[in-house]
Amino acid sequence: MTKSLLTIKNLKKNYHTLNGEIEAIDNISLDVCEGEFICIVGSSGCGKSTLLNILANLETKSAGEINYHQKDLKIGYMLQEDALFPWLTILDNALLGLVIEKKDSPENIKYVKELLKAYGLAEFQDKYPRQLSGGMKQRVALIRTLATRPDILLLDEPFSALDYQSRLAVSNDVYQIIKKEHKTVIMITHDIAEAISLASRIIVLSKRPAKIKSVYELNLSDTLNPIARRQAPEFSKYYEKIWKDLDINV
Amino acid sequence: MSEVQKKFMRRQKGEKYLILLIQILIVGGFFGLWEILARHKIINEFIFSSPSKIWQTIYDLMLAGNLFHHIFTTLYEILIAFVLGIILGFIIAIILYELPLLAKIVDPFLTMLNSLPKVAIGPLIIIIAGARTKSIIIMALLINLIVSIITIYNGFLNIDPCKLKLLDSLKATKMQKLTKLIIPASYQTIISSLKLNISMSQIGVIMGEFLVSRAGIGYLIIYGTQVFNLSLVMSGILILIIISFILYQIVTYLEHLLLKNKF
Numbered sequence: 001m002t003k004s005l006l007t008i009k010n011l012k013k014n015y016h017t018l019n020g021e022i023e024a025i026d027n028i029s030l031d032v033c034e035g036e037f038i039c040i041v042g043s044s045g046c047g048k049s050t051l052l053n054i055l056a057n058l059e060t061k062s063a064g065e066i067n068y069h070q071k072d073l074k075i076g077y078m079l080q081e082d083a084l085f086p087w088l089t090i091l092d093n094a095l096l097g098l099v100i101e102k103k104d105s106p107e108n109i110k111y112v113k114e115l116l117k118a119y120g121l122a123e124f125q126d127k128y129p130r131q132l133s134g135g136m137k138q139r140v141a142l143i144r145t146l147a148t149r150p151d152i153l154l155l156d157e158p159f160s161a162l163d164y165q166s167r168l169a170v171s172n173d174v175y176q177i178i179k180k181e182h183k184t185v186i187m188i189t190h191d192i193a194e195a196i197s198l199a200s201r202i203i204v205l206s207k208r209p210a211k212i213k214s215v216y217e218l219n220l221s222d223t224l225n226p227i228a229r230r231q232a233p234e235f236s237k238y239y240e241k242i243w244k245d246l247d248i249n250v
Numbered sequence: 251m252s253e254v255q256k257k258f259m260r261r262q263k264g265e266k267y268l269i270l271l272i273q274i275l276i277v278g279g280f281f282g283l284w285e286i287l288a289r290h291k292i293i294n295e296f297i298f299s300s301p302s303k304i305w306q307t308i309y310d311l312m313l314a315g316n317l318f319h320h321i322f323t324t325l326y327e328i329l330i331a332f333v334l335g336i337i338l339g340f341i342i343a344i345i346l347y348e349l350p351l352l353a354k355i356v357d358p359f360l361t362m363l364n365s366l367p368k369v370a371i372g373p374l375i376i377i378i379a380g381a382r383t384k385s386i387i388i389m390a391l392l393i394n395l396i397v398s399i400i401t402i403y404n405g406f407l408n409i410d411p412c413k414l415k416l417l418d419s420l421k422a423t424k425m426q427k428l429t430k431l432i433i434p435a436s437y438q439t440i441i442s443s444l445k446l447n448i449s450m451s452q453i454g455v456i457m458g459e460f461l462v463s464r465a466g467i468g469y470l471i472i473y474g475t476q477v478f479n480l481s482l483v484m485s486g487i488l489i490l491i492i493i494s495f496i497l498y499q500i501v502t503y504l505e506h507l508l509l510k511n512k513f
Contacts, residue, residue, distance in 0.1 A: 043509075058415065058418055058419060058420050059422075079415060079419075081410075081412045083410065083412045083413045083415075083416045085413065085430075085431070085434070085435075087434050087435075087437070089419045096420070096430070097420050099430075100417065100420045100421070100426055100430070101420065101421070102422055184497055190464035202379070211451075240432075
């Protein structure tokens with residue numbers, strides 16, 4: 001049995017607006033184990049992002065518990081957009097998290113330089129974001145997140161700003177990086193295929209207020225890469241089930 | 251370089267020279283026509299003056315040793331108002347950004363002050379601050395400051411929320427957000443507000459000099475009007491046109507220099 005990193009118990013979130021109270025999350029419980037790649041799938045506006053924001057401490061919960069089973073469990077957040085600062089070089093962008101946390105020691109800077117080198121960005125480290133492709137920028141954003149050595153990575157639709165082709169390539173890249181660095185991931189997406197190609201476990205959320213509708217432990221081998229996983233015979237089976245669960249009416 | 255490219259370059263260059271030539275002809279023609287009309291008494295030289303008389307007036311001022319005193323007085327006032335406007339505008343914009351409640355409270359007052367013709371408060375300023383250079387600078391500040399605050403503050407508000415969220419997720423402090431994101435991201439807005447500010451400072455200084463002054467280009471113009479020396483008035487206007495053109499060019503060059511290789 002792998003080690004559990006955090007447990008969410010009966011989490012609730014209500015928003016207060018002038019037009020009344022809105023229930024965003026209703027009673028979500030979840031156990032996150034080390035090395036897992038959890039994908040949370042749900043239709044847009046169902047409260048997926050709210051869940052990540054609560055885990056990242058950007059929003060407060062209304063009720064329920066989040067238990068961290070490790071002291072100083074470090075959480076890294078990767079956003080929908082790369083959010084690179086155009087006036088900083090790639091290296092300075094990658095170091096941003098460390099600088100903010102005042103941990104830009106020579107040792108940590110060396111670590112970031114190694115990451116940049118390992119993921120094909122070493123020759124770009126003195127360039128500016130505008131000189132890089134969308135996929136490269138997303139890789140820099142991931143390295144910026146990894147630089148602070150988080151235990152859990154939260155990914156908020158990290159590929160949605162990319163076109164389809166780069167999306168496949170970048171999700172493959174990011175997956176390889178995450179597996180190599182042995183990170184635990186919670187990623188949200190509305191792309192079912194993307195979820196199946198990446199995840200070890202998929203959690204389907206209902207429409208708002210978000211509840212857990214179903215959970216799938218994926219039996220595709222973890223060593224396969226995301227593009228190969230799209231060709232696996234089980235792929236379409238999962239796809240069909242999740243599509244039904246999402247119950248999308250147009 | 252191919253033949254066609256050479257031809258293209260030649261044509262572009264030719265157009266540039268043509269425009270410059272026509273511009274020189276317009277200026278030359280304007281002054282020439284003015285001089286001829288005045289000499290042949292077709293226009294009243296007493297009211298409209300003439301280029302030769304304007305030149306004579308400027309030359310006399312220079313001989314009397316006054317010309318540069320007037321120019322430097324005006325330039326000095328513009329510079330002080332400009333620098334103060336930028337610094338104060340920047341500081342007040344930061345305060346408003348950091349205190350959203352305050353920003354909401356003062357919003358209607360800022361709008362009111364912005365739409366008020368500031369010259370209307372001029373006489374009041376003279377009574378409060380005295381008939382001194384101080385009044386002129388306050389007048390100019392009143393005109394350029396509100397615009398600076400609003401421009402810079404709006405620049406702050408337009409910062410990408412995604413980048414702010416990133417800093418929030420990294421648990422950045424308010425100070426870090428300000429120095430790492432908000433100020434560098436508004437760099438461009440701040441630089442472009444310089445251009446607006448220099449024009450506003452000039453309007454304010456001339457208006458101030460009209461109301462109260464013992465020296466400066468605005469003083470020359472208002473003094474000329476009072477003694478009905480229209481050549482002096484025209485000289486003042488001409489010098490002012492040249493000053494504002496040069497100042498604008500300097501700020502444009504500064505902007506180019508500060509933004510080069512940045513974005």
